[in-house]
Amino acid sequence: MRYMVVIERGEKSWGTHVPDLPGCIYPRSDPNLTELPDVEQTKRQNIIEMALGFTAMTRIFSEGSKPKIATKLGGLFSTLTEIHSPQGYATLHRSFCEWFAREIRTAEKKMKKGKVHPSQPSSYGQAAKVLDIAIKVYVYCCAQPTAEIAQRMVPFLNGAVDTPIMKHLKNQHATASIQATTGCGGSSTAMPRLGYP
Numbered sequence: 001m002r003y004m005v006v007i008e009r010g011e012k013s014w015g016t017h018v019p020d021l022p023g024c025i026y027p028r029s030d031p032n033l034t035e036l037p038d039v040e041q042t043k044r045q046n047i048i049e050m051a052l053g054f055t056a057m058t059r060i061f062s063e064g065s066k067p068k069i070a071t072k073l074g075g076l077f078s079t080l081t082e083i084h085s086p087q088g089y090a091t092l093h094r095s096f097c098e099w100f101a102r103e104i105r106t107a108e109k110k111m112k113k114g115k116v117h118p119s120q121p122s123s124y125g126q127a128a129k130v131l132d133i134a135i136k137v138y139v140y141c142c143a144q145p146t147a148e149i150a151q152r153m154v155p156f157l158n159g160a161v162d163t164p165i166m167k168h169l170k171n172q173h174a175t176a177s178i179q180a181t182t183g184c185g186g187s188s189t190a191m192p193r194l195g196y197p
Contacts, residue, residue, distance in 0.1 A: 044074055044144070047137060048134060051136075061104055061106060061122065062106065081145060081149055096131050097124050100131075101123065104127070105121055106121075132158045
């Protein structure tokens with residue numbers, strides 16, 4: 001994939017930007033452009049930022065969690081070229097969720113009447129929801145890291161299914177048997193995993 005890089009001279013410095021990748025800006029103090037920005041990394045970071053916004057969950061985690069999550073997702077997304085099977089993806093998914101549950105805490109929550117819910121470790125299900133939505137945006141919606149790899153990866157992805165979705169499915173299909181598995185060996189905190197079509 002090729003992108004146009006615009007080079008501009010300001011009053012005191014030079015800079016580059018990539019019009020097709022908002023946020024891909026690289027200021028320089030001299031015009032020596034032997035070190036151009038890593039366009040693919042910048043694109044990945046922009047998609048991760050967008051995906052984390054879609055999860056609408058980062059607000060429930062403690063201060064400073066979002067950059068840690070974004071960094072971990074960036075590293076994980078850069079390894080997707082190595083995933084060739086559902087088992088490989090399941091291992092990657094489990095590794096992220098276990099890291100998340102160890103390293104990311106929920107924010108302290110102040111309730112009505114002065115009651116406070118203290119910060120606690122995040123659940124595996126919270127981790128799975130963040131990853132499932134972020135990776136769906138990256139792979140399914142943005143066809144990353146390449147269209148070919150995205151096409152191979154889509155069948156491995158999990159659907160982020162939470163309590164409101166499960167209640168809706170139960171109400172709409174009361175007599176149907178909905179099959180779902182958990183992402184962490186049956187833990188009650190895990191979220192059901194339904195494969196994308």
